[in-house]
Every structure is written in C-alpha cells, then in structure tokens.
Amino acid sequence: MSTPVSARSRDEGLEVRSKDSPRDGRASRAEKIREQRRRELLDVALKVFAQRGYHQARIADIIDAAGVARGTFYLYFESKNAIFHALLDDLLARVRTSVVGVSMAGNAPPVNVQIRQSVERVLAAFVASPDLTRVVLREAVGLDAEVDKKLFDFYARLHRWLADALANGARLGLLRVSNGDLAAWAVLGTIKQMVQLLVDGPADSGRKPTITEAAEAILDYSLLGLAPR
Amino acid sequence: MSTPVSARSRDEGLEVRSKDSPRDGRASRAEKIREQRRRELLDVALKVFAQRGYHQARIADIIDAAGVARGTFYLYFESKNAIFHALLDDLLARVRTSVVGVSMAGNAPPVNVQIRQSVERVLAAFVASPDLTRVVLREAVGLDAEVDKKLFDFYARLHRWLADALANGARLGLLRVSNGDLAAWAVLGTIKQMVQLLVDGPADSGRKPTITEAAEAILDYSLLGLAPR
Amino acid sequence: MSTPVSARSRDEGLEVRSKDSPRDGRASRAEKIREQRRRELLDVALKVFAQRGYHQARIADIIDAAGVARGTFYLYFESKNAIFHALLDDLLARVRTSVVGVSMAGNAPPVNVQIRQSVERVLAAFVASPDLTRVVLREAVGLDAEVDKKLFDFYARLHRWLADALANGARLGLLRVSNGDLAAWAVLGTIKQMVQLLVDGPADSGRKPTITEAAEAILDYSLLGLAPR
Amino acid sequence: MSTPVSARSRDEGLEVRSKDSPRDGRASRAEKIREQRRRELLDVALKVFAQRGYHQARIADIIDAAGVARGTFYLYFESKNAIFHALLDDLLARVRTSVVGVSMAGNAPPVNVQIRQSVERVLAAFVASPDLTRVVLREAVGLDAEVDKKLFDFYARLHRWLADALANGARLGLLRVSNGDLAAWAVLGTIKQMVQLLVDGPADSGRKPTITEAAEAILDYSLLGLAPR
DNA sequence: AATGAATGAGTATTCATTCAT
DNA sequence: GATGAATGAATACTCATTCAT
Numbered sequence: 001m002s003t004p005v006s007a008r009s010r011d012e013g014l015e016v017r018s019k020d021s022p023r024d025g026r027a028s029r030a031e032k033i034r035e036q037r038r039r040e041l042l043d044v045a046l047k048v049f050a051q052r053g054y055h056q057a058r059i060a061d062i063i064d065a066a067g068v069a070r071g072t073f074y075l076y077f078e079s080k081n082a083i084f085h086a087l088l089d090d091l092l093a094r095v096r097t098s099v100v101g102v103s104m105a106g107n108a109p110p111v112n113v114q115i116r117q118s119v120e121r122v123l124a125a126f127v128a129s130p131d132l133t134r135v136v137l138r139e140a141v142g143l144d145a146e147v148d149k150k151l152f153d154f155y156a157r158l159h160r161w162l163a164d165a166l167a168n169g170a171r172l173g174l175l176r177v178s179n180g181d182l183a184a185w186a187v188l189g190t191i192k193q194m195v196q197l198l199v200d201g202p203a204d205s206g207r208k209p210t211i212t213e214a215a216e217a218i219l220d221y222s223l224l225g226l227a228p229r
Numbered sequence: 230m231s232t233p234v235s236a237r238s239r240d241e242g243l244e245v246r247s248k249d250s251p252r253d254g255r256a257s258r259a260e261k262i263r264e265q266r267r268r269e270l271l272d273v274a275l276k277v278f279a280q281r282g283y284h285q286a287r288i289a290d291i292i293d294a295a296g297v298a299r300g301t302f303y304l305y306f307e308s309k310n311a312i313f314h315a316l317l318d319d320l321l322a323r324v325r326t327s328v329v330g331v332s333m334a335g336n337a338p339p340v341n342v343q344i345r346q347s348v349e350r351v352l353a354a355f356v357a358s359p360d361l362t363r364v365v366l367r368e369a370v371g372l373d374a375e376v377d378k379k380l381f382d383f384y385a386r387l388h389r390w391l392a393d394a395l396a397n398g399a400r401l402g403l404l405r406v407s408n409g410d411l412a413a414w415a416v417l418g419t420i421k422q423m424v425q426l427l428v429d430g431p432a433d434s435g436r437k438p439t440i441t442e443a444a445e446a447i448l449d450y451s452l453l454g455l456a457p458r
Numbered sequence: 459m460s461t462p463v464s465a466r467s468r469d470e471g472l473e474v475r476s477k478d479s480p481r482d483g484r485a486s487r488a489e490k491i492r493e494q495r496r497r498e499l500l501d502v503a504l505k506v507f508a509q510r511g512y513h514q515a516r517i518a519d520i521i522d523a524a525g526v527a528r529g530t531f532y533l534y535f536e537s538k539n540a541i542f543h544a545l546l547d548d549l550l551a552r553v554r555t556s557v558v559g560v561s562m563a564g565n566a567p568p569v570n571v572q573i574r575q576s577v578e579r580v581l582a583a584f585v586a587s588p589d590l591t592r593v594v595l596r597e598a599v600g601l602d603a604e605v606d607k608k609l610f611d612f613y614a615r616l617h618r619w620l621a622d623a624l625a626n627g628a629r630l631g632l633l634r635v636s637n638g639d640l641a642a643w644a645v646l647g648t649i650k651q652m653v654q655l656l657v658d659g660p661a662d663s664g665r666k667p668t669i670t671e672a673a674e675a676i677l678d679y680s681l682l683g684l685a686p687r
Numbered sequence: 688m689s690t691p692v693s694a695r696s697r698d699e700g701l702e703v704r705s706k707d708s709p710r711d712g713r714a715s716r717a718e719k720i721r722e723q724r725r726r727e728l729l730d731v732a733l734k735v736f737a738q739r740g741y742h743q744a745r746i747a748d749i750i751d752a753a754g755v756a757r758g759t760f761y762l763y764f765e766s767k768n769a770i771f772h773a774l775l776d777d778l779l780a781r782v783r784t785s786v787v788g789v790s791m792a793g794n795a796p797p798v799n800v801q802i803r804q805s806v807e808r809v810l811a812a813f814v815a816s817p818d819l820t821r822v823v824l825r826e827a828v829g830l831d832a833e834v835d836k837k838l839f840d841f842y843a844r845l846h847r848w849l850a851d852a853l854a855n856g857a858r859l860g861l862l863r864v865s866n867g868d869l870a871a872w873a874v875l876g877t878i879k880q881m882v883q884l885l886v887d888g889p890a891d892s893g894r895k896p897t898i899t900e901a902a903e904a905i906l907d908y909s910l911l912g913l914a915p916r
Numbered sequence: 917a918a919t920g921a922a923t924g925a926g927t928a929t930t931c932a933t934t935c936a937t
Numbered sequence: 938g939a940t941g942a943a944t945g946a947a948t949a950c951t952c953a954t955t956c957a958t
Contacts (some may be wrong), residue, residue: 030942031422035934053371055284069944074929113940138371142282156432166455175455181435182446183455184427186419193418205387206410217411225393225454226404226412249942259917288953298919309953488938511829515743517932527940530933538932543746600740600825614890624913633913640884640904641913647880648873655872661843665867674871682871683912684853684862746949756923761950846932 013222018106038076041066042090045083050131054084054139088140088147091132092154098125099161102168111174115165120215122191123198127211130199137196155188175223187222194218267305271319272293279360283313283368310373317369317376320361321383324429326408327354328390331397340403344394349444351420358439359428367427391416391418404452416451423447496534499524500548503541508589512542512597539602546598547607549590550612556583557619560626569632573623578673580649581656585669588657595654613646620645633681643678652676725763731776732770741771741826768831775827777882778819778836779841786848787810789855789860799859802852807902810880810885814898817886824883842875849874862910874909880907 044066048057056218059080063073077083098121102114109117140147163184169175194214201208209217268313273295279285288309292302306312327350329342338346355362392413401441423443430437438446502524506515517538521531535541556579560572567575584591598605621642627633652672659666668673731753735744748765750760764770785808789801796804813820827834848873856862881901888895898903 004290023322034942044315058926070929070946071931071944072942075942141370142367152432159432169455173457176453176926178449178455179446181431181433182426182438182442183450185422185431186446186450187455189418189420189422190415191418193414193421197414202410202414203381203388204410209411211413217408217415220407221412221415221451221454223454223456224405225450225452225456226398226407226416227452227454228402228405229458237923263917287951298956300919300923301917315947492938518928525743528933529940530938532933533938535764536770571809596829599828610890617890627913631915634911636907636913637900637904639889639891640896640900641908643880643884643889644877644904644908645913647876649876651872651876652878655869660868660872661839662844662868662944667869670864671869674865675873679870679873679912681912681914682863683908683910683914684856684865684874685910685912686860686863687916719920745947756921757925757950758952759921762921767949 022135034076037068037072041068041076042083042086043213046087046131046135049084049087049135049139054135054143084139085147085150087132088136088150091126091129091136092150094128095122095125096154096157098122099158101161102165111172116215116219119191120211120219123195123211123214126195126196133195133199137199139164158191159184159188187218190218262375266297266301267321270297270302270305271312271315271446275360275364278313278316278364278368283364283372314376314379316361317365317379320355320358320365321379322330323357324351324354325383325386326386327351330390331394340401345444346447348420348447349440352354352424352443355424356427362428366428368382387420388413388417416447419447419451473548486496488666492534493521495526495530498524499534499541500544504545504589507542507545507593507597512593512601542597542601543605543608545590546594546608549587549594550608552586552657553580553583554612554615556580557616559619560623574673574677577649577676578669581669581672583652584653585656591653591657597659616649617642617646645676648680694758721763724755724759728755728760728763728770729773729833733818733822736771736822736826741822741830749912771830772834772837774819775823775837777815778816778823779837781815782809782812782840783844785809786845788848788852789852798859803906806905807898810882810898810901813882814885820882820886824886845878846871846875874905877905877909910915 041062045057045062048065049060051057052061057080059070059073062083063070066073077086100121101116102108102111102118107113140151142148159181163180166175166178166180166184166187170177170180194209194217197209198211198214270291274286274291275402277290277294280286281290282336286309288299288302292299295302310402329347329350331337331340331347337343345437345445383394388410392409395404395407395409395413395416397410399406423438423446427443466533471632499520503515503520506519508610509515510519512554515530515538517528520541521528524531557580558576560566560569560576566572598609600606616641621638624633624636624638624645628635628638652675655667656669657674699730728749732749734742735748735752738744739748739868744767746757746760749770753760764773787805787808789795789798789805795801829835846868850867853862853863853865853871853874857864857867881896881904882895885898885901
C-alpha cells in the first residue's frame with residue numbers, strides 16, 4: 001500500500017502516505033517481503049552477471065534462477081541496466097563507508113596503525129563480495145555514461161582522500177613531500193591492483209594473498225619504496 | 230601473407246603459393262592495396278570503438294566510415310570480434326616490443342638510467358595511441374574468454390618481467406629484498422594507473438602529466454617510497 | 459441489480475436475491491455506492507480514452523485517475539474492453555432514445571416541425587457528451603467484432619428509421635419518391651458528418667455550428683437540395 | 688548501389704550517385720526488383736490488415752505471407768506503422784488525383800456532366816481498392832497523430848474543393864446560395880457514406896449499389912433534395 | 917575482389933488479468 | 938468488498954553474418 005511500489009516510481013521523490021494506510025503490521029511485513037525479494041533478485045543477478053557477463057546475461061537467466069515471473073523482475077527494477085546500477089551502488093557505497101580519515105584524538109591508535117587499518121578496511125570492503133567486485137571491475141567500465149560517471153566520481157573521491165592523507169602526512173613530517181597528486185594516483189593504482197589480486201588471484205598460478213598481506217605490501221611498497229634504506 | 234585471401238584463412242598457418250600467381254608486380258601491388266584497406270578498416274574501427282564503445286559500435290558504422298561495402302569488411306576480418314582482436318594484438322605487440330631487459334654490457338648506460346628508459350618506453354608505447362589504449366582498457370575486459378586470456382597473459386608477462394627485474398636488483402644489492410611477487414604487482418598497478426592518467430587525464434580537473442613526469446613518479450614512488458629517508 | 463456483484467455476473471441473467479440480504483438500508487446504500495463507483499470509473503475511463511485513445515490507454519491510467527486499486531477495477535468491469543462497451547452502450551442507448559417517430563395525433567405539432575425537432579434531438583443526444591461521441595467515433599470502428607456489430611446494428615436502425623420516414627413522407631405526398639434506401643443512407647451520411655462537425659469542429663478553422671444550425675443545414679440540404687427551386 | 692536503400696534512408700533527401708555506378712542495366716534491374724518487393728509487401732500487408740486489423744496484425748503475419756525474412760521487411764519499411772502509412776498515402780494520393788475541377792473550355796462537356804463524372808471518378812478511386820478503402824476507413828482514425836493529420840488534411844481538401852464548386856455554381860446561378868461551408872460538409876458526408884456503402888455493402892441485407900447508382904444518388908439528393916419540386 | 921540485398925536468431929519490456937490476503 | 942503484488946503471454950525491431958551476382 002505505501003511502500004511496495006513499481007520500480008518506475010523510484011525517482012518520483014516524495015512518497016505520499018495514503019490516508020487510510022497507517023504503517024501497521026501488514027504494511028511493514030509487506031515492506032520486509034519486498035526487501036527480501038529485491039535482495040534475492042540482486043543476489044541472483046550478481047551470480048548471472050558473474051557467470052555470463054553483463055551483455056551475455058539475459059533477463060530470462062535472472063528470473064529463471066530467482067524463480068519469479070518476468071513481470072515481477074520489472075516490479076523491482078526498471079531494467080536490466082537498473083539492476084546493474086543497484087549492484088554497483090551497493091559496492092561503491094560499502095567501500096565509501098569503509099573509507100575514514102585518520103583521528104588525531106589522544107585516545108586514538110597511533111597514526112601508522114590507523115593507516116594500516118584504513119587500508120585493510122578498504123580492501124576488506126571489496127573482498128567481502130569478491131563476485132560483486134569482479135563483476136563491477138570487469139563489466140562496469142564503458143558500460144554506459146552513467147556508470148562511467150559513478151566510477152569516475154568514486155575514484156576521484158578515493159584519490160582525493162589519498163591526496164589529503166598524503167598532504168597531512170607531509171605537514172606532520174611523517175611523509176616526504178612529493179608531487180602529491182601523482183603520488184596519490186600511484187597509491188590508488190597499487191590498491192586497485194591489490195584488490196584485483198585479492199578477488200581474482202595472481203596471473204601466474206601463485207598464491208592469492210590475504211588481506212593483511214596485501215595491506216602490508218601496499219604500505220611497505222608505498223612508504224618505504226623498493227630501494228634499500 | 231602474399232596473395233589477398235579471405236579473412237577466413239588467417240589461421241590456416243602456411244600460405245601456399247597458388248601455382249599461377251608468381252610474385253610479380255601485379256600480385257605485389259594487390260597485396261599492398263589489401264594491406265592498405267586492412268589498415269584503413271582498423272583505423273576506422275578504432276575511431277568507431279573509441280566513440281561508441283565496442284557493444285554500441287555497429288558494423289554499419291565502420292563500413293560507412295570506411296566507404297566500403299558490407300561484404301568487403303568480411304573479406305578482411307572474420308567478424309566484429311576479430312577486428313577488435315586485431316586492434317588489441319596491435320597494442321599488446323607494440324608494448325611487448327617496448328619491454329626490454331637491462332643490459333649489463335660494459336658500454337651500456339647505468340642501470341638506473343636503463344630502468345628509467347625502460348619505463349618511459351612502455352608508457353610511450355601506450356601513449357603513442359591514446360585512442361587504442363583507451364579502447365583496449367575500457368572495452369577489452371570481460372569481452373570474451375579469448376580477450377581475457379590475451380590480457381591475462383599480457384599482464385602475466387609484464388609481471389614476470391617486473392618480478393625478474395626486482396629479483397635481479399635485489400641480487401645486485403640495488404633493491405631491498407621484499408615479497409618480490411607482490412611488489413611486482415604493486416609496480417604494475419602503479420604503471421597501469423599512470424597509463425590511464427596519461428591517456429584519460431586525471432579524474433579531478435588537474436593537469437595531465439607528461440610521460441617523463443609519469444615515469445619519474447613511478448620510479449620515485451616505487452624506489453624511494455613516501456616515507457622520509 | 460441489487461446486491462453488489464462481481465463484474466463477471468453481468469451476463470448471468472436472473473439475479474437471485476441472497477437469503478440474508480433483505481433490501482434493507484444497508485444493502486441499498488451499498489448498491490448506491492457501487493453505482494457511484496461504476497460511474498466514476500466510466501467517467502474516468504472516458505477521459506483517459508479521449509486523451510490517449512483506446513489502444514494507448516492503460517488500465518493503470520484509469521485506476522490512477524480514479525484512485526482505486528487494480529483489483530477494484532475488475533470488480534466493476536470484466537475487462538478493458540468491457541468498460542469501452544459500457545461507454546459505447548451508454549451513447550448508443552441515449553441516441554436511440556432520442557429517436558422518435560412522427561406523431562399524427564391531432565394535437566401534435568406540424569410534421570415539418572416534428573421532423574426538425576427529431577433531428578435536433580438526435581444531434582443533441584450526441585453533442586450532450588462530445589467526449590464520448592468523439593471516442594466512440596474515433597475508437598470504436600474496427601475495435602472488435604462485437605463493437606462492429608453494435609455499430610452496424612445501430613446504424614442499420616437509424617437507417618431503417620430514416621427510410622421509413624422517407625417512405626411515409628412519400629406516401630403523404632410530402633416528399634419526392636426516390637430510391638428510398640439510398641436516400642436514407644445519404645441523409646444518414648449528412649447527419650453523421652454534422653455530428654462530427656459539432657463535436658470536432660470543422661477541418662478548416664471555421665466556426666463550429668450550433669445544433670440548430672446543423673439541423674437547419676441537414677433539413678435544408680436534404681429537403682430542398684442545392685439546385686435553385 | 689543507388690536506389691536500393693534501407694528503409695531508414697527514405698528521408699535522407701539527396702541521393703548522391705557513387706562515382707563508379709552509372710545507371711547501367713544492373714542498377715536499373717535491381718531497382719525494378721526492389722519496387723516489386725515493395726509492392727508485394729504492400730499487397731500482403733493490406734490483406735493482413737484487412738483480415739486482422741492493424742493492431743492484431745503482426746509483422747510475422749506479413750512476412751510469412753510474403754515469404755521473406757524478418758529483416759527484409761525492415762529493408763523496405765521502417766516499421767509496421769510505416770507500411771500502414773504507405774498504404775494510406777497510396778489511397779489518398781489516388782483519390783486526390785481523381786479530384787479535378789470543372790472546365791469552362793468551349794469544347795468541354797456540359798457542367799452537369801462534368802460534375803457527375805467528377806463524383807464518379809472519386810467514388811471509383813475508392814472502390815478500385817475496396818480492401819484498402821475499408822482498411823483505411825476502419826483502422827486509420829485515431830491510429831496516431833500523423834495519420835490523423837493526413838486524414839484531416841485530406842478531408843479538408845475535399846471540403847475545400849466542394850465548397851469552391853458550390854460557390855462557383857452559385858455565382859453562375861446554377862445553385863442556390865446557401866451556407867456554402869455547411870453545405871459542402873453535407874455533400875462530403877453523403878459521399879463518405881456512399882463510399883462506405885460501395886465497399887462494405889448496406890447494413891441491412893440490401894443490394895450494394897453500383898458506382899453509377901451511388902453517384903446518381905449523391906447528385907439527385909444533393910441537387911434536387913427530397914422535397915417535391 | 918567487391919558488392920549489398922537478404923537473412924533470422926535473439927530479447928527487453930509492457931500491461932491486462934488474477935488471486936491471496 | 939478492496940487491495941496490489943504477481944503473473945506471463947505477446948512482439949517489434951536490430952544487426953552480425955552470408956552469399957549470389
């Protein structure tokens with residue numbers, strides 16, 4: 001009555017509450033069921049996208065796997081594209097949430113520990129859903145303009161975060177002053193590569209690193225460099 | 230490849246010289262023309278892929294822009310997929326060629342200079358065709374299994390090269406001994422990010438670096454790290 | 459029809475009074491509410507059909523505009539087609555009612571006056587609901603076999619009425635004897651055109667005639683013809 | 688090369704002749720074949736539309752009946768709608784051509800004869816393709832805005848022609864001066880009804896009139912009226 | 917070699933109708 | 938009676954590829 005709405009209305013903005021539908025138990029349960037279905041569809045779609053790729057994936061694959069009727073899919077998502085966007089948003093939001101600044105509070109852990117935790121948190125946010133990460137990394141680039149913009153903004157945000165962290169570190173004398181922007185891109189490149197390693201495994205048949213190892217490698221490489229000290 | 234042949238035969242291996250076509254002037258000219266057309270189609274296809282993306286690109290776009298008939302396209306390339314592969318192969322081959330080892334010969338430049346030149350050569354190989362690099366970077370991932378394998382092998386090769394270089398450096402006492410494999414991936418991630426920066430520009434509206442700056446950043450970051458020395 | 463029943467039962471013929479629903483106030487009120495809703499739906503559907511055309515009109519348009527749930531619609535009408543039929547029946551019934559014969563009673567107005575009134579009544583019956591007339595005229599033809607038959611019968615009836623009137627007129631010496639059937643069709647064509655003019659306005663940007671003018675034109679043209687007398 | 692073009696290009700305007708394709712026999716024959724196919728498709732589509740109605744007709748019906756592949760249909764017509772438009776245009780053009788003014792030349796037939804011929808020509812233009820006329824009459828109204836406009840303009844044109852003819856007749860003293868516009872609409876209504884009679888037959892099981900009878904009835908009714916003279 | 921007309925497999929989306937609550 | 942989530946049949950259109958000329 002109030003919440004379950006066609007996928008179409010997702011952009012309609014204000015939801016008007018109908019006069020005789022208080023948020024009673026029935027509505028609330030319906031809402032819960034709706035959310036479950038939505039999740040189920042997202043999960044199934046992720047599997048399908050992971051297996052066949054976005055372009056090869058057919059709506060039929062998704063609804064067959066989910067065991068719902070064709071129309072039901074469109075009750076929850078506007079289009080094939082929309083469900084991909086939902087998946088993408090899920091991942092990006094999760095990663096964004098995992099990105100936090102360094103606290104200078106007295107009771108905060110030492111800076112270097114905070115940094116390590118921060119990096120681990122970001123990696124973990126990706127690795128928590130390896131399939132999703134793989135799909136987003138493989139299928140999202142160049143899919144459509146909107147997806148491009150989301151990724152662009154997402155990376156720009158990460159870059160900003162890194163550049164700020166570098167600038168702060170330099171101010172505190174913890175880091176060498178370098179071309180901060182380029183260095184931030186370099187760090188980002190390292191992180192992206194480690195994420196790929198974590199979800200895909202290495203190209204050669206080597207061992208897939210753990211999150212801790214990957215974070216360690218990032219910090220070791222970024223901070224100390226490869227030259228002997 | 231001498232006599233103009235259908236695209237079908239590209240995998241036929243040995244080219245048998247037809248008995249009544251001596252490598253005379255006529256045949257040679259035909260061959261030249263054929264090669265020109267092929268290039269023309271590749272160039273045009275690159276533009277189309279760059280503009281519309283692989284999936285949005287239609288054969289009609291390519292032949293219209295090239296001014297040839299539909300059937301002619303298939304005389305030169307087996308399929309839409311095949312012309313993409315040709316483009317991909319072009320880029321990968323060019324980059325592969327640019328990757329050379331460090332020479333220990335007495336008359337060779339100092340090692341650090343050689344390394345810098347090597348990195349610059351690789352970046353230059355990508356940047357020489359920014360459109361092609363962009364297309365391959367954006368469209369190739371997840372396109373089909375064969376493309377995936379090519380990229381996988383390509384990156385594995387680069388990784389191997391870097392890992393070997395790192396191992397050599399360590400042996401010579403020029404580099405810290407670290408987890409060589411992971412470190413090589415880290416360097417590769419940095420390089421990939423710099424290539425993207427070079428062909429796409431930075432996410433924020435900053436300045437696009439030059440090849441020299443990018444190479445400088447890679448080496449500075451990789452060798453010295455961000456921590457003060 | 460007393461107790462509110464599903465749309466399904468509209469053809470069930472005899473309505474059996476359920477044993478425990480005496481025609482008490484409650485039932486009667488329910489009936490009234492039901493009738494109101496039905497009208498509301500008809501009115502809304504008319505607007506929707508007028509605006510978007512039958513084929514473009516979606517049930518969603520109707521229930522949204524009416525503010526009822528999907529299922530409710532089907533409580534009142536069997537199908538989208540059925541509500542159109544109801545609308546069509548409304549108009550045809552109203553027009554049929556407006557068609558009356560000429561009275562020969564002594565106290566009746568003169569025949570020519572009666573005829574004029576008759577024509578005006580028919581025109582008025584259409585013009586009373588210009589939207590409905592427009593919808594029926596535009597959408598009904600070729601919609602389905604049943605609609606076709608209704609229109610066919612309706613026009614056949616009008617034609618019969620006109621043919622009889624012509625025959626009577628001829629018998630009374632009031633009219634020239636002509637090919638009565640064809641002449642009746644001719645009159646009918648004139649009337650239909652005037653109805654269209656009355657609800658749609660003329661093709662050129664001329665003035666829309668009044669009912670009186672239209673009736674006048676029909677009679678003048680039909681009776682006197684265009685040749686000088 | 689020059690003429691056979693995708694349906695898409697029908698509005699591209701100027702056809703540029705490719706440098707090495709003189710209008711030789713091959714091109715000319717291809718053009719002829721193309722025209723034949725187009726006609727075949729039009730004929731088949733007409734049958735399908737006549738049998739099932741526009742909305743019930745599926746592209747599959749047309750291509751099955753025509754024995755061509757799906758894609759071939761779209762080589763000749765942009766869409767289902769487009770082929771209907773082509774059919775509509777055919778009929779309207781034919782009828783428009785049949786409408787000619789009255790000649791005042793000395794050697795011209797008497798005016799009344801010319802008028803009768805004119806009316807007969809119009810009727811004949813419709814009746815020459817009863818199926819097409821039926822389809823256009825039944826399916827075109829309210830189909831889409833463009834169709835509406837075409838019909839609107841078509842009837843406006845016919846009305847103008849009639850109104851002019853009436854005005855001329857009045858000036859020459861051949862006709863009563865009346866409300867010319869309304870009278871022209873009345874005549875048009877009569878003609879439309881007769882056309883319907885000619886292609887559909889009368890509602891009652893009477894005899895379908897011949898063109899001559901229909902034209903006779905129109906003139907008799909329009910000129911002399913039904914009142915005794 | 918070149919052409920371009922013909923082919924037909926492939927699929928996302930709509931919306932009238934149903935029925936469990 | 939009322940609701941609205943679920944259903945699934947139905948179909949126009951695209952475009953890579955083929956092949957007769």
